Amino acid sequence: MYLKTLHLRQFRNYREQQIAFSAPKTILLGDNAQGKSNLLEAVELLATLRSHRALRDRELVLEGEPIGQITATLERETGTVDLAVLLRSNGRRTVSLNGETLRRQLDFLGVMNAVQFSSLDLDLVRGGPGERRSWLDTLLIQLEPVYAYILQQYNTVLRQRNALLKQRRRSEEVGETPPDLEQLAIWDAQLAAIGSRVIRRRARVLDRLAPLAQTWHQAISSSTEQLEICYAPNVQLEQDDPSVVQQTFLDKLAQRSIAEQHQGTTLVGPHRDEVEFTINQTPARQYGSQGQQRTLVLALKLAELKLIESVVGEPPLLLLDDVLAELDLNRQNKLLETIQDRFQTLITTTHLGSFDAQWLKSSQILTVRSGHIEE
Amino acid sequence: MIEQLQRLPGVGPKTAQRLALHILKRSESEVQALAQAILEAKQQVGLCSVCFHLSAEPVCEICRSPNRDSHTICVVADSRDVIALEKTREYRGKYHVLGGLISPMDGIGPDQLNIGQLVRRVSKQDTKEVILAISPSVEGETTTLYIGQLVKPFTKVTRIAFGLPMGGDLEYADEVTLARALEGRRELD
Numbered sequence: 001m002y003l004k005t006l007h008l009r010q011f012r013n014y015r016e017q018q019i020a021f022s023a024p025k026t027i028l029l030g031d032n033a034q035g036k037s038n039l040l041e042a043v044e045l046l047a048t049l050r051s052h053r054a055l056r057d058r059e060l061v062l063e064g065e066p067i068g069q070i071t072a073t074l075e076r077e078t079g080t081v082d083l084a085v086l087l088r089s090n091g092r093r094t095v096s097l098n099g100e101t102l103r104r105q106l107d108f109l110g111v112m113n114a115v116q117f118s119s120l121d122l123d124l125v126r127g128g129p130g131e132r133r134s135w136l137d138t139l140l141i142q143l144e145p146v147y148a149y150i151l152q153q154y155n156t157v158l159r160q161r162n163a164l165l166k167q168r169r170r171s172e173e174v175g176e177t178p179p180d181l182e183q184l185a186i187w188d189a190q191l192a193a194i195g196s197r198v199i200r201r202r203a204r205v206l207d208r209l210a211p212l213a214q215t216w217h218q219a220i221s222s223s224t225e226q227l228e229i230c231y232a233p234n235v236q237l238e239q240d241d242p243s244v245v246q247q248t249f250l251d252k253l254a255q256r257s258i259a260e261q262h263q264g265t266t267l268v269g270p271h272r273d274e275v276e277f278t279i280n281q282t283p284a285r286q287y288g289s290q291g292q293q294r295t296l297v298l299a300l301k302l303a304e305l306k307l308i309e310s311v312v313g314e315p316p317l318l319l320l321d322d323v324l325a326e327l328d329l330n331r332q333n334k335l336l337e338t339i340q341d342r343f344q345t346l347i348t349t350t351h352l353g354s355f356d357a358q359w360l361k362s363s364q365i366l367t368v369r370s371g372h373i374e375e
Numbered sequence: 376m377i378e379q380l381q382r383l384p385g386v387g388p389k390t391a392q393r394l395a396l397h398i399l400k401r402s403e404s405e406v407q408a409l410a411q412a413i414l415e416a417k418q419q420v421g422l423c424s425v426c427f428h429l430s431a432e433p434v435c436e437i438c439r440s441p442n443r444d445s446h447t448i449c450v451v452a453d454s455r456d457v458i459a460l461e462k463t464r465e466y467r468g469k470y471h472v473l474g475g476l477i478s479p480m481d482g483i484g485p486d487q488l489n490i491g492q493l494v495r496r497v498s499k500q501d502t503k504e505v506i507l508a509i510s511p512s513v514e515g516e517t518t519t520l521y522i523g524q525l526v527k528p529f530t531k532v533t534r535i536a537f538g539l540p541m542g543g544d545l546e547y548a549d550e551v552t553l554a555r556a557l558e559g560r561r562e563l564d
Contacts, residue, residue: 163479
Protein backbone atom coordinates (compact mmCIF):
# COMPACT_ATOMS: atom_id res chain seq x y z
CA MET A 1 0.00 0.00 0.00
CA TYR A 2 1.16 3.48 -0.73
CA LEU A 3 0.22 6.72 0.98
CA LYS A 4 -0.09 9.30 -1.78
CA THR A 5 -1.22 12.40 0.05
CA LEU A 6 -1.76 13.52 3.59
CA HIS A 7 -3.67 16.60 4.63
CA LEU A 8 -3.51 17.91 8.20
CA ARG A 9 -5.90 20.55 9.39
CA GLN A 10 -5.59 21.96 12.91
CA PHE A 11 -3.78 18.83 13.96
CA ARG A 12 -1.15 19.26 16.72
CA ASN A 13 1.02 22.18 15.58
CA TYR A 14 -0.15 22.10 11.94
CA ARG A 15 -2.78 24.64 10.97
CA GLU A 16 -3.13 23.61 7.35
CA GLN A 17 -0.67 21.36 5.57
CA GLN A 18 -0.88 19.34 2.38
CA ILE A 19 1.80 16.76 1.71
CA ALA A 20 2.28 14.72 -1.44
CA PHE A 21 4.57 11.72 -1.17
CA SER A 22 6.60 11.25 -4.30
CA ALA A 23 9.10 8.51 -3.42
CA PRO A 24 8.99 5.21 -1.54
CA LYS A 25 11.11 6.85 1.14
CA THR A 26 10.45 10.22 2.66
CA ILE A 27 12.87 11.85 5.07
CA LEU A 28 11.40 14.50 7.35
CA LEU A 29 14.25 16.77 8.37
CA GLY A 30 14.00 19.33 11.14
CA ASP A 31 15.09 20.41 14.60
CA ASN A 32 13.39 19.08 17.68
CA ALA A 33 9.80 20.13 18.44
CA GLN A 34 9.02 21.29 14.88
CA GLY A 35 6.31 18.71 14.16
CA LYS A 36 8.12 15.72 12.62
CA SER A 37 6.73 13.16 15.02
CA ASN A 38 3.30 14.77 14.87
CA LEU A 39 3.17 13.89 11.20
CA LEU A 40 4.00 10.25 11.90
CA GLU A 41 1.42 10.26 14.68
CA ALA A 42 -1.23 11.31 12.16
CA VAL A 43 -0.34 8.29 10.01
CA GLU A 44 -0.38 6.03 13.06
CA LEU A 45 -3.88 7.27 13.90
CA LEU A 46 -5.12 6.47 10.42
CA ALA A 47 -3.81 2.93 10.75
CA THR A 48 -4.81 2.06 14.30
CA LEU A 49 -7.03 4.91 15.61
CA ARG A 50 -4.63 4.84 18.53
CA SER A 51 -1.78 7.14 19.39
CA HIS A 52 1.09 6.05 21.57
CA ARG A 53 1.62 9.65 22.68
CA ALA A 54 -1.83 11.11 23.33
CA LEU A 55 -4.34 10.03 25.93
CA ARG A 56 -7.12 12.37 24.84
CA ASP A 57 -8.17 13.75 21.49
CA ARG A 58 -7.94 17.23 22.98
CA GLU A 59 -4.14 16.94 22.84
CA LEU A 60 -4.31 16.15 19.12
CA VAL A 61 -6.27 19.24 18.12
CA LEU A 62 -4.42 22.53 17.52
CA GLU A 63 -4.67 24.53 20.70
CA GLY A 64 -7.71 26.80 20.90
CA GLU A 65 -9.51 25.08 18.01
CA PRO A 66 -12.62 22.90 18.44
CA ILE A 67 -11.79 20.39 15.71
CA GLY A 68 -8.84 18.91 13.87
CA GLN A 69 -8.77 16.72 10.80
CA ILE A 70 -6.52 14.19 9.12
CA THR A 71 -7.32 13.18 5.56
CA ALA A 72 -5.31 10.93 3.30
CA THR A 73 -5.35 9.18 -0.04
CA LEU A 74 -4.09 5.63 0.08
CA GLU A 75 -3.33 3.47 -2.91
CA ARG A 76 -4.02 -0.20 -2.40
CA GLU A 77 -3.91 -3.04 -4.88
CA THR A 78 -7.69 -3.05 -4.90
CA GLY A 79 -7.95 0.66 -5.63
CA THR A 80 -7.62 4.11 -4.14
CA VAL A 81 -9.18 4.87 -0.75
CA ASP A 82 -9.82 8.25 0.86
CA LEU A 83 -9.52 8.14 4.63
CA ALA A 84 -10.55 10.87 7.05
CA VAL A 85 -10.54 11.24 10.82
CA LEU A 86 -12.25 14.20 12.40
CA LEU A 87 -11.06 14.89 15.93
CA ARG A 88 -12.96 16.98 18.41
CA SER A 89 -11.37 18.61 21.44
CA ASN A 90 -14.69 18.02 23.16
CA GLY A 91 -16.35 14.90 21.96
CA ARG A 92 -16.17 11.81 19.85
CA ARG A 93 -14.24 11.22 16.67
CA THR A 94 -15.87 10.79 13.29
CA VAL A 95 -14.21 8.51 10.77
CA SER A 96 -15.03 8.22 7.10
CA LEU A 97 -13.99 6.17 4.09
CA ASN A 98 -14.33 7.56 0.57
CA GLY A 99 -16.37 10.45 1.90
CA GLU A 100 -18.87 8.22 3.66
CA THR A 101 -19.10 8.57 7.43
CA LEU A 102 -18.85 5.21 9.19
CA ARG A 103 -21.24 4.37 11.96
CA ARG A 104 -18.62 2.28 13.72
CA GLN A 105 -14.92 2.98 14.05
CA LEU A 106 -14.26 -0.76 13.78
CA ASP A 107 -14.90 -0.59 10.02
CA PHE A 108 -12.12 1.97 9.64
CA LEU A 109 -9.44 -0.30 11.06
CA GLY A 110 -7.45 -2.48 8.74
CA VAL A 111 -7.81 -0.20 5.71
CA MET A 112 -4.34 1.19 6.21
CA ASN A 113 -1.53 -0.68 7.96
CA ALA A 114 1.61 0.76 9.48
CA VAL A 115 4.41 -0.33 11.76
CA GLN A 116 5.75 2.37 14.02
CA PHE A 117 9.30 2.23 15.30
CA SER A 118 10.39 5.01 17.60
CA SER A 119 13.10 5.46 20.20
CA LEU A 120 10.36 4.95 22.79
CA ASP A 121 10.06 1.36 21.61
CA LEU A 122 13.03 0.36 23.73
CA ASP A 123 10.46 0.45 26.53
CA LEU A 124 9.07 -2.68 24.93
CA VAL A 125 11.99 -4.52 26.47
CA ARG A 126 12.84 -2.33 29.44
CA GLY A 127 9.39 -1.17 30.47
CA GLY A 128 6.63 -2.93 32.39
CA PRO A 129 4.30 -5.65 31.07
CA GLY A 130 1.71 -3.00 30.17
CA GLU A 131 3.99 -1.75 27.37
CA ARG A 132 4.19 -5.22 25.88
CA ARG A 133 0.44 -5.83 26.14
CA SER A 134 -0.26 -2.54 24.45
CA TRP A 135 2.23 -3.37 21.65
CA LEU A 136 0.65 -6.77 21.14
CA ASP A 137 -2.87 -5.30 21.12
CA THR A 138 -1.98 -2.64 18.56
CA LEU A 139 -0.53 -5.31 16.27
CA LEU A 140 -3.59 -7.53 16.72
CA ILE A 141 -5.99 -4.69 15.91
CA GLN A 142 -4.27 -4.26 12.55
CA LEU A 143 -4.31 -7.97 11.77
CA GLU A 144 -7.80 -8.73 13.08
CA PRO A 145 -9.83 -5.50 13.40
CA VAL A 146 -12.58 -7.31 15.32
CA TYR A 147 -10.06 -7.66 18.14
CA ALA A 148 -10.57 -3.94 18.87
CA TYR A 149 -14.18 -4.76 19.70
CA ILE A 150 -13.29 -7.78 21.83
CA LEU A 151 -10.73 -5.78 23.78
CA GLN A 152 -13.15 -2.96 24.39
CA GLN A 153 -15.77 -5.44 25.63
CA TYR A 154 -13.23 -7.05 27.91
CA ASN A 155 -12.26 -3.70 29.40
CA THR A 156 -15.90 -2.83 30.06
CA VAL A 157 -16.54 -6.13 31.85
CA LEU A 158 -13.33 -5.62 33.83
CA ARG A 159 -14.33 -2.12 34.95
CA GLN A 160 -17.83 -3.28 35.89
CA ARG A 161 -16.53 -6.25 37.82
CA ASN A 162 -13.98 -4.07 39.64
CA ALA A 163 -16.75 -1.66 40.60
CA LEU A 164 -18.81 -4.54 41.99
CA LEU A 165 -15.85 -5.91 43.96
CA LYS A 166 -15.25 -2.46 45.44
CA GLN A 167 -18.92 -2.17 46.41
CA ARG A 168 -18.74 -5.53 48.13
CA ARG A 169 -15.62 -4.53 50.04
CA ARG A 170 -17.12 -1.21 51.08
CA SER A 171 -20.36 -2.70 52.32
CA GLU A 172 -18.43 -5.33 54.24
CA GLU A 173 -16.39 -2.63 55.95
CA VAL A 174 -19.47 -0.78 57.15
CA GLY A 175 -21.26 -4.00 58.03
CA GLU A 176 -24.01 -3.87 55.40
CA THR A 177 -25.10 -6.84 53.34
CA PRO A 178 -22.94 -6.89 50.21
CA PRO A 179 -24.38 -7.18 46.68
CA ASP A 180 -25.41 -10.73 45.94
CA LEU A 181 -23.01 -13.41 44.81
CA GLU A 182 -25.20 -14.37 41.86
CA GLN A 183 -24.40 -11.09 40.19
CA LEU A 184 -20.67 -11.61 40.72
CA ALA A 185 -20.95 -15.09 39.21
CA ILE A 186 -22.41 -13.62 36.05
CA TRP A 187 -19.63 -11.05 35.75
CA ASP A 188 -17.18 -13.92 36.31
CA ALA A 189 -18.72 -15.86 33.46
CA GLN A 190 -18.55 -12.86 31.14
CA LEU A 191 -14.98 -12.05 32.12
CA ALA A 192 -13.97 -15.66 31.41
CA ALA A 193 -15.87 -15.84 28.11
CA ILE A 194 -14.51 -12.60 26.65
CA GLY A 195 -11.14 -12.88 28.42
CA SER A 196 -10.44 -16.26 26.87
CA ARG A 197 -11.03 -14.80 23.41
CA VAL A 198 -8.38 -12.15 24.21
CA ILE A 199 -5.96 -14.82 25.46
CA ARG A 200 -6.40 -17.12 22.48
CA ARG A 201 -5.95 -14.35 19.95
CA ARG A 202 -2.84 -13.06 21.71
CA ALA A 203 -1.37 -16.56 21.80
CA ARG A 204 -2.15 -17.07 18.13
CA VAL A 205 -0.46 -13.87 16.97
CA LEU A 206 2.65 -14.53 19.06
CA ASP A 207 2.89 -18.02 17.61
CA ARG A 208 3.12 -16.51 14.17
CA LEU A 209 5.34 -13.60 15.13
CA ALA A 210 7.94 -15.48 17.19
CA PRO A 211 9.60 -17.50 14.40
CA LEU A 212 9.82 -14.40 12.19
CA ALA A 213 11.40 -12.37 14.98
CA GLN A 214 13.78 -15.21 15.75
CA THR A 215 15.04 -15.37 12.19
CA TRP A 216 15.55 -11.63 12.03
CA HIS A 217 17.27 -11.56 15.36
CA GLN A 218 19.69 -14.21 14.22
CA ALA A 219 20.40 -12.33 11.01
CA ILE A 220 21.07 -9.02 12.77
CA SER A 221 23.18 -10.50 15.55
CA SER A 222 25.04 -12.67 13.02
CA SER A 223 23.79 -15.96 14.47
CA THR A 224 25.48 -15.51 17.82
CA GLU A 225 22.27 -15.07 19.78
CA GLN A 226 19.11 -17.08 20.15
CA LEU A 227 15.90 -15.15 20.83
CA GLU A 228 12.89 -16.76 22.49
CA ILE A 229 9.51 -15.06 22.74
CA CYS A 230 7.19 -16.61 25.27
CA TYR A 231 3.62 -15.63 25.98
CA ALA A 232 3.00 -15.81 29.73
CA PRO A 233 -0.75 -15.44 30.12
CA ASN A 234 -2.14 -14.83 33.58
CA VAL A 235 -4.62 -17.64 32.92
CA GLN A 236 -2.73 -20.66 31.65
CA LEU A 237 -3.40 -21.72 28.10
CA GLU A 238 -2.80 -25.44 27.91
CA GLN A 239 -5.14 -26.24 25.08
CA ASP A 240 -6.43 -23.90 22.41
CA ASP A 241 -10.02 -24.85 23.11
CA PRO A 242 -12.45 -22.11 24.16
CA SER A 243 -14.29 -24.19 26.75
CA VAL A 244 -11.05 -25.46 28.34
CA VAL A 245 -9.62 -21.94 28.59
CA GLN A 246 -12.87 -20.64 30.07
CA GLN A 247 -12.91 -23.38 32.67
CA THR A 248 -9.27 -22.70 33.65
CA PHE A 249 -10.19 -19.03 33.89
CA LEU A 250 -13.17 -19.72 36.18
CA ASP A 251 -11.12 -22.11 38.34
CA LYS A 252 -8.46 -19.48 38.85
CA LEU A 253 -11.11 -16.87 39.69
CA ALA A 254 -12.49 -19.22 42.34
CA GLN A 255 -8.98 -19.77 43.72
CA ARG A 256 -8.25 -16.08 44.01
CA SER A 257 -11.70 -15.00 45.17
CA ILE A 258 -10.67 -14.22 48.74
CA ALA A 259 -7.71 -12.12 47.62
CA GLU A 260 -9.93 -10.33 45.10
CA GLN A 261 -12.53 -9.65 47.75
CA HIS A 262 -9.84 -8.28 50.02
CA GLN A 263 -8.21 -6.04 47.42
CA GLY A 264 -11.47 -5.06 45.76
CA THR A 265 -10.08 -5.56 42.27
CA THR A 266 -9.83 -8.24 39.58
CA LEU A 267 -6.59 -10.19 39.89
CA VAL A 268 -7.19 -12.81 37.20
CA GLY A 269 -7.28 -12.25 33.46
CA PRO A 270 -5.43 -11.08 30.35
CA HIS A 271 -5.06 -7.56 31.77
CA ARG A 272 -2.25 -9.17 33.76
CA ASP A 273 -0.58 -10.99 30.87
CA GLU A 274 3.13 -10.79 30.19
CA VAL A 275 5.31 -11.42 27.15
CA GLU A 276 8.79 -12.66 27.98
CA PHE A 277 11.81 -12.08 25.78
CA THR A 278 14.90 -14.13 26.46
CA ILE A 279 18.25 -14.03 24.66
CA ASN A 280 20.39 -17.13 25.07
CA GLN A 281 18.13 -18.19 27.94
CA THR A 282 18.66 -14.90 29.79
CA PRO A 283 15.71 -12.54 30.33
CA ALA A 284 16.33 -9.59 28.01
CA ARG A 285 14.59 -7.20 30.36
CA GLN A 286 17.02 -7.57 33.22
CA TYR A 287 20.25 -8.65 31.62
CA GLY A 288 20.19 -7.50 28.02
CA SER A 289 22.76 -4.85 27.08
CA GLN A 290 21.59 -1.67 25.32
CA GLY A 291 22.82 -3.10 22.03
CA GLN A 292 21.04 -6.41 22.58
CA GLN A 293 17.84 -4.63 23.46
CA ARG A 294 18.05 -2.53 20.28
CA THR A 295 18.62 -5.65 18.20
CA LEU A 296 15.62 -7.26 19.84
CA VAL A 297 13.29 -4.34 19.16
CA LEU A 298 14.50 -4.08 15.58
CA ALA A 299 13.88 -7.80 15.07
CA LEU A 300 10.37 -7.43 16.50
CA LYS A 301 9.58 -4.53 14.19
CA LEU A 302 10.86 -6.34 11.11
CA ALA A 303 8.81 -9.36 12.12
CA GLU A 304 5.73 -7.14 12.44
CA LEU A 305 6.31 -5.79 8.92
CA LYS A 306 6.55 -9.29 7.50
CA LEU A 307 3.60 -10.63 9.47
CA ILE A 308 1.29 -7.79 8.43
CA GLU A 309 2.46 -8.18 4.85
CA SER A 310 1.68 -11.88 4.82
CA VAL A 311 -1.72 -11.52 6.51
CA VAL A 312 -2.92 -8.43 4.67
CA GLY A 313 -1.31 -9.36 1.37
CA GLU A 314 0.26 -5.93 0.90
CA PRO A 315 3.34 -4.36 2.48
CA PRO A 316 2.43 -1.96 5.30
CA LEU A 317 3.96 1.47 5.83
CA LEU A 318 6.97 1.81 8.08
CA LEU A 319 7.30 4.83 10.35
CA LEU A 320 10.78 5.39 11.72
CA ASP A 321 10.68 8.07 14.35
CA ASP A 322 14.17 9.35 15.21
CA VAL A 323 15.42 5.83 15.39
CA LEU A 324 17.78 5.33 12.48
CA ALA A 325 20.52 7.46 13.98
CA GLU A 326 20.44 5.32 17.10
CA LEU A 327 21.24 2.13 15.22
CA ASP A 328 24.81 1.21 14.35
CA LEU A 329 25.82 0.70 10.71
CA ASN A 330 25.29 -3.06 10.75
CA ARG A 331 21.73 -2.72 12.05
CA GLN A 332 20.97 0.21 9.76
CA ASN A 333 22.02 -1.85 6.78
CA LYS A 334 19.90 -4.82 7.83
CA LEU A 335 16.91 -2.54 8.14
CA LEU A 336 17.51 -0.83 4.80
CA GLU A 337 18.06 -4.14 3.05
CA THR A 338 14.68 -5.32 4.24
CA ILE A 339 12.79 -2.19 3.38
CA GLN A 340 14.31 -1.64 -0.06
CA ASP A 341 11.55 -0.04 -2.08
CA ARG A 342 8.84 -2.46 -1.07
CA PHE A 343 7.76 -0.81 2.17
CA GLN A 344 6.89 2.86 1.95
CA THR A 345 8.88 4.45 4.75
CA LEU A 346 8.61 7.78 6.53
CA ILE A 347 11.71 8.71 8.48
CA THR A 348 12.23 11.61 10.87
CA THR A 349 15.69 12.92 11.65
CA THR A 350 17.47 16.03 12.89
CA HIS A 351 20.41 15.69 10.50
CA LEU A 352 21.23 13.85 7.32
CA GLY A 353 24.75 12.92 8.39
CA SER A 354 24.04 9.32 9.25
CA PHE A 355 22.36 8.46 5.96
CA ASP A 356 23.97 6.62 3.11
CA ALA A 357 24.51 8.82 0.02
CA GLN A 358 22.82 6.27 -2.23
CA TRP A 359 19.86 6.38 0.02
CA LEU A 360 19.54 10.14 0.10
CA LYS A 361 19.46 10.21 -3.68
CA SER A 362 16.40 8.01 -3.91
CA SER A 363 14.51 9.69 -1.09
CA GLN A 364 12.15 12.60 -0.99
CA ILE A 365 13.47 15.07 1.59
CA LEU A 366 11.02 17.39 3.32
CA THR A 367 12.02 20.10 5.79
CA VAL A 368 9.79 20.60 8.81
CA ARG A 369 9.84 24.00 10.49
CA SER A 370 7.33 24.91 13.23
CA GLY A 371 4.30 23.30 11.66
CA HIS A 372 5.22 23.98 8.03
CA ILE A 373 6.64 21.57 5.52
CA GLU A 374 8.79 22.53 2.56
CA GLU A 375 10.20 20.43 -0.22
CA MET B 376 -34.19 29.79 28.47
CA ILE B 377 -31.38 28.73 26.09
CA GLU B 378 -29.48 27.22 28.99
CA GLN B 379 -32.55 25.30 30.15
CA LEU B 380 -33.26 23.95 26.68
CA GLN B 381 -29.66 22.88 26.24
CA ARG B 382 -30.03 20.46 29.13
CA LEU B 383 -32.44 18.37 27.06
CA PRO B 384 -30.97 15.27 25.42
CA GLY B 385 -29.84 15.74 21.85
CA VAL B 386 -29.99 19.54 22.04
CA GLY B 387 -26.74 21.44 21.51
CA PRO B 388 -26.11 25.17 21.86
CA LYS B 389 -27.22 25.95 18.30
CA THR B 390 -30.46 23.97 18.45
CA ALA B 391 -31.23 25.47 21.85
CA GLN B 392 -30.85 28.94 20.41
CA ARG B 393 -33.08 28.14 17.46
CA LEU B 394 -35.79 26.68 19.72
CA ALA B 395 -35.64 29.68 22.03
CA LEU B 396 -35.97 32.17 19.17
CA HIS B 397 -38.85 30.15 17.75
CA ILE B 398 -40.69 30.19 21.07
CA LEU B 399 -40.20 33.97 21.42
CA LYS B 400 -41.78 34.53 18.00
CA ARG B 401 -44.95 32.55 18.81
CA SER B 402 -48.06 34.13 20.30
CA GLU B 403 -48.42 34.07 24.06
CA SER B 404 -51.34 31.61 23.95
CA GLU B 405 -49.32 29.13 21.93
CA VAL B 406 -46.44 29.30 24.38
CA GLN B 407 -48.92 28.95 27.23
CA ALA B 408 -50.32 25.79 25.63
CA LEU B 409 -46.84 24.29 25.26
CA ALA B 410 -45.87 25.06 28.85
CA GLN B 411 -49.19 23.69 30.06
CA ALA B 412 -48.76 20.49 28.07
CA ILE B 413 -45.29 19.90 29.48
CA LEU B 414 -46.41 20.55 33.03
CA GLU B 415 -49.53 18.41 32.75
CA ALA B 416 -47.63 15.52 31.28
CA LYS B 417 -45.12 15.70 34.09
CA GLN B 418 -47.84 15.85 36.75
CA GLN B 419 -50.04 13.14 35.33
CA VAL B 420 -47.70 10.60 33.82
CA GLY B 421 -46.29 8.16 36.28
CA LEU B 422 -45.32 4.53 36.09
CA CYS B 423 -47.74 1.63 35.70
CA SER B 424 -47.83 -0.28 38.96
CA VAL B 425 -47.75 -3.61 37.13
CA CYS B 426 -45.22 -3.25 34.32
CA PHE B 427 -43.55 0.13 35.10
CA HIS B 428 -44.19 1.51 31.64
CA LEU B 429 -45.05 5.22 31.49
CA SER B 430 -48.76 5.68 32.18
CA ALA B 431 -51.27 8.38 33.13
CA GLU B 432 -53.35 5.81 35.00
CA PRO B 433 -52.24 3.63 37.93
CA VAL B 434 -52.32 0.64 35.58
CA CYS B 435 -51.31 1.25 31.97
CA GLU B 436 -53.43 0.65 28.89
CA ILE B 437 -51.44 -2.39 27.80
CA CYS B 438 -51.77 -4.10 31.19
CA ARG B 439 -55.51 -3.37 31.30
CA SER B 440 -56.25 -4.54 27.77
CA PRO B 441 -58.28 -7.79 27.73
CA ASN B 442 -57.19 -8.44 24.13
CA ARG B 443 -53.59 -8.99 25.04
CA ASP B 444 -52.07 -12.30 26.02
CA SER B 445 -51.30 -12.05 29.72
CA HIS B 446 -49.35 -15.31 29.73
CA THR B 447 -46.42 -13.77 27.86
CA ILE B 448 -44.21 -11.07 29.36
CA CYS B 449 -41.61 -9.21 27.34
CA VAL B 450 -38.86 -7.74 29.52
CA VAL B 451 -37.19 -4.52 28.30
CA ALA B 452 -34.74 -2.04 29.79
CA ASP B 453 -36.64 1.15 29.12
CA SER B 454 -40.05 2.59 28.20
CA ARG B 455 -38.52 3.62 24.88
CA ASP B 456 -38.14 -0.06 24.04
CA VAL B 457 -41.85 -0.67 24.68
CA ILE B 458 -42.70 2.12 22.26
CA ALA B 459 -40.36 0.64 19.64
CA LEU B 460 -41.82 -2.85 20.03
CA GLU B 461 -45.39 -1.53 19.96
CA LYS B 462 -44.72 0.14 16.63
CA THR B 463 -44.17 -3.28 15.07
CA ARG B 464 -47.71 -4.37 16.10
CA GLU B 465 -46.32 -7.91 16.08
CA TYR B 466 -46.29 -8.51 19.78
CA ARG B 467 -49.57 -9.23 21.55
CA GLY B 468 -48.36 -10.00 25.07
CA LYS B 469 -47.57 -7.79 28.05
CA TYR B 470 -44.41 -5.97 29.08
CA HIS B 471 -42.16 -5.45 32.04
CA VAL B 472 -39.89 -2.39 32.12
CA LEU B 473 -36.74 -2.77 34.22
CA GLY B 474 -35.82 0.90 34.33
CA GLY B 475 -32.19 0.36 33.33
CA LEU B 476 -29.48 -2.27 33.19
CA ILE B 477 -27.18 -3.75 35.82
CA SER B 478 -24.08 -1.54 35.93
CA PRO B 479 -21.94 -1.54 39.08
CA MET B 480 -19.94 1.42 37.76
CA ASP B 481 -23.07 3.55 37.92
CA GLY B 482 -24.12 2.01 41.20
CA ILE B 483 -27.00 0.13 39.59
CA GLY B 484 -27.56 -3.37 40.94
CA PRO B 485 -30.59 -5.66 40.70
CA ASP B 486 -32.16 -3.87 43.68
CA GLN B 487 -32.25 -0.56 41.81
CA LEU B 488 -34.18 -2.19 38.95
CA ASN B 489 -37.69 -3.64 38.84
CA ILE B 490 -36.36 -7.18 38.93
CA GLY B 491 -37.90 -8.34 42.23
CA GLN B 492 -41.28 -7.14 40.98
CA LEU B 493 -40.83 -9.19 37.81
CA VAL B 494 -40.03 -12.36 39.74
CA ARG B 495 -43.08 -11.84 41.96
CA ARG B 496 -45.25 -11.20 38.94
CA VAL B 497 -44.05 -14.33 37.15
CA SER B 498 -44.34 -16.55 40.20
CA LYS B 499 -47.88 -15.41 41.03
CA GLN B 500 -49.50 -15.29 37.62
CA ASP B 501 -49.78 -18.13 35.21
CA THR B 502 -46.95 -17.13 32.87
CA LYS B 503 -46.12 -19.33 29.90
CA GLU B 504 -43.15 -17.42 28.52
CA VAL B 505 -40.81 -14.60 29.46
CA ILE B 506 -39.09 -12.97 26.48
CA LEU B 507 -35.93 -11.05 27.28
CA ALA B 508 -35.57 -8.19 24.78
CA ILE B 509 -32.44 -6.50 26.06
CA SER B 510 -29.65 -5.08 23.91
CA PRO B 511 -26.52 -7.24 23.61
CA SER B 512 -24.09 -4.85 25.35
CA VAL B 513 -21.92 -6.09 28.20
CA GLU B 514 -24.40 -4.68 30.72
CA GLY B 515 -27.40 -5.98 28.78
CA GLU B 516 -25.86 -9.45 28.65
CA THR B 517 -25.32 -9.48 32.41
CA THR B 518 -28.88 -8.31 33.06
CA THR B 519 -30.25 -10.95 30.67
CA LEU B 520 -28.30 -13.76 32.34
CA TYR B 521 -29.21 -12.54 35.82
CA ILE B 522 -32.94 -12.38 35.14
CA GLY B 523 -32.80 -15.65 33.22
CA GLN B 524 -31.52 -17.46 36.29
CA LEU B 525 -34.20 -16.00 38.56
CA VAL B 526 -37.16 -16.58 36.30
CA LYS B 527 -36.28 -19.97 34.85
CA PRO B 528 -37.69 -22.00 37.78
CA PHE B 529 -41.15 -20.61 37.05
CA THR B 530 -41.53 -20.54 33.30
CA LYS B 531 -40.01 -20.85 29.86
CA VAL B 532 -37.45 -18.08 29.19
CA THR B 533 -36.41 -16.94 25.72
CA ARG B 534 -34.35 -14.07 24.39
CA ILE B 535 -34.73 -12.20 21.14
CA ALA B 536 -32.34 -13.03 18.31
CA PHE B 537 -29.61 -10.67 17.21
CA GLY B 538 -28.22 -10.53 13.78
CA LEU B 539 -28.58 -9.14 10.34
CA PRO B 540 -30.81 -6.16 9.62
CA MET B 541 -33.56 -6.76 7.09
CA GLY B 542 -32.59 -5.73 3.60
CA GLY B 543 -28.96 -5.99 4.61
CA ASP B 544 -26.58 -7.89 2.42
CA LEU B 545 -24.65 -10.71 4.04
CA GLU B 546 -21.36 -9.61 2.52
CA TYR B 547 -21.69 -6.15 4.03
CA ALA B 548 -22.35 -7.39 7.55
CA ASP B 549 -19.45 -7.06 9.94
CA GLU B 550 -17.72 -9.89 11.69
CA VAL B 551 -19.28 -9.22 15.10
CA THR B 552 -22.84 -9.16 13.81
CA LEU B 553 -22.26 -12.22 11.65
CA ALA B 554 -20.80 -14.17 14.57
CA ARG B 555 -23.82 -13.20 16.68
CA ALA B 556 -26.23 -14.19 13.96
CA LEU B 557 -24.46 -17.51 13.54
CA GLU B 558 -24.59 -18.17 17.28
CA GLY B 559 -28.35 -17.58 17.30
CA ARG B 560 -29.12 -19.69 14.21
CA ARG B 561 -32.16 -21.93 14.15
CA GLU B 562 -33.52 -24.82 12.23
CA LEU B 563 -35.37 -24.06 9.03
CA ASP B 564 -39.08 -24.63 9.47
